[in-house]
Amino acid sequence: MPELTYREAVCKALADELRSDPDVIFFGEDVGEAGGVFKVTPGLYEEFGPNRVRDTPISEQAILGSALGAAITGLRPVAELMFADFIPVAMDQIVNQIAKYRYMSGGRLRTPLTVRAAQGGGVGFGTQHSQCAESWLASFPGIKVVSPADPAEAYGLLRGAIRDDNPVFVLEHKLLYSMKGEVAADAGPITLGKARIVRPGKHVTVVALQLMLQRAVEAANLLATEGIDVEVIDLRCVSPLDRATVLTSLEKTGRIVVVEESPSGAGWGGDIASLAADEGVYFLDAPVKRVNMGMTLTPYSPPLEDAAVPTTARITDAIRSVMHGYRRS
Template identity: 55%
Template sequence: MNYRQVIARAIGDEMAADDRVILLGEDVAAAGGAFKTTVGLLERFGPQRVRDTPISEQAIVGAALGAALMGLRPVAEIMFADFAGVCFDQLANQLAKYRYMSGGQFRVPVTIRMANGAGAGFAAQHSQPAENWLLNVPGLKIAVPATVADLYGLLRTAIRDDNPVVVFEHKNLFAVKGEVGPDAALVPLGVADVVRRGGDLTVVATQQMRHRAVEAAGRLAADGVEATVIDPRTLVPFDDETVVASLTETSRLLVVQEGPAGGSWGASLVARIAQDHFDLLDAPPVLVASDDTPVPYAGPLEDAWLPTVDRIVDQAHRQLAY
């Protein structure tokens, strides 16, 4: 089972458990998804519950919202996360605000899935790590799974949640392998995973960067430096508690993020820790992020845009030498 395949497994399990769950999006049905993440669902659940839509992202998200107001639990795919830009009104002004501005008259159990991130040579308009676009939109929850088990467990939890949850599926992780047993656990929103424990430094990273952080921690261990690696798994809600608990042991925070620093979850985490837990720190908290450019196309350019294992290791040593 890999990261790509587990998506249909998670959606299928929820559709089997609850008739109100439907799936809609471009090519999600007959073609099994542009990324082959929904293969087999049409055959299993039929065209009423697994629906191909026109290329109409506003209508996809808005229809999911409207159907949720009337009691369905829609899962909508908008393919590349970059296309969130096409339907930003429906995401940020409608989906996120609908419950609040109606004075709590509605539950909005909508799951929005999108394929996220850089590293595969898709260039600027098919590579956006778009989770930070939605970070400043109260009303949405945001999941950023990095592993097969987390993607499975978070996607199922998202579908069961009575609020809009945007699940980012990182397309450079589709080949990542993992085990999901027949009674695999749901993963709650807002609970971080402590991937590795060490007493010298706390590294926080998501999705592709989580895997690089783990690799960096392995190299640091060879240098005698033990790092804790935390994957928050969801950005909203964010598990500050686990990060703070680790900092009481390590006193050093290194956040690694795919995407520019401005207005990002990484920058927000660094700010919160500096503001609320300054006394825990022995060195300035640092965010390793991407450059302030669109995602470039050519291999060497894109490689340089993404934080590398080397950068993480170098920054960790600097933190420790502070």
């Protein structure tokens, strides 16, 4: 199977959708002639031309508002916001327009649009360029939120997002852009809303996504040497939430750890914890554990940033903590 980097997989997904559907267009700041500030989209402008691949001014509200206007009039726009930290600049268009437009029209308008943005810490960009956006967006019914964890996922989920008839935010992780992985030559779109079990196990369920998913798998491999068998779930989408996959796994293992690369307040991990404490409560053999950034920010200084974002070691410790001292009676 061909091996691609995460950024190449994103670009291939865009190119394949632009090729297969003339209604797909792609625009954002420096995405065209410059190929994107993260060098994710080189060649698209040259192949598809300035009508379908457009550079825009630095105007987040106009970018997202025009994506919505294009979607309700028959295109399938893909808009890029560069850093996910710029999402709040356009929050009205997201919260009040994109998420609500179909509902407010009584279902008479369709809003098939995709927004891409690069998120996450670990790259030394400082506090305003390192945040993850899932929990900001998970509050709004009417949008889907996707966080691919590796090149194959980046390829399939982005294609799935573009083909979805709903507004979808695809959050890519900056630290994963150079990650290599196999993407099948005949890979297709992945339907959104279904989590995947990345590593089956029987002692404890770990729910994570994206960079934290990679670290959770590392933690699981370490703990295997200690006899702890970890089941790792890639949630993929915080909205809609695949509750069934989480509950089925929890029923099997009786223990659950949720790992988020974001502050604890109103984080999506709280939704998983609440699911476990409600529908999953009779499966639980140990308290539900959340691993996240607490109520801290992502600073510039390398040791401070490393301390903010959950590490493999912190995830490993959290898994051990739910294993020790609690046993199914």
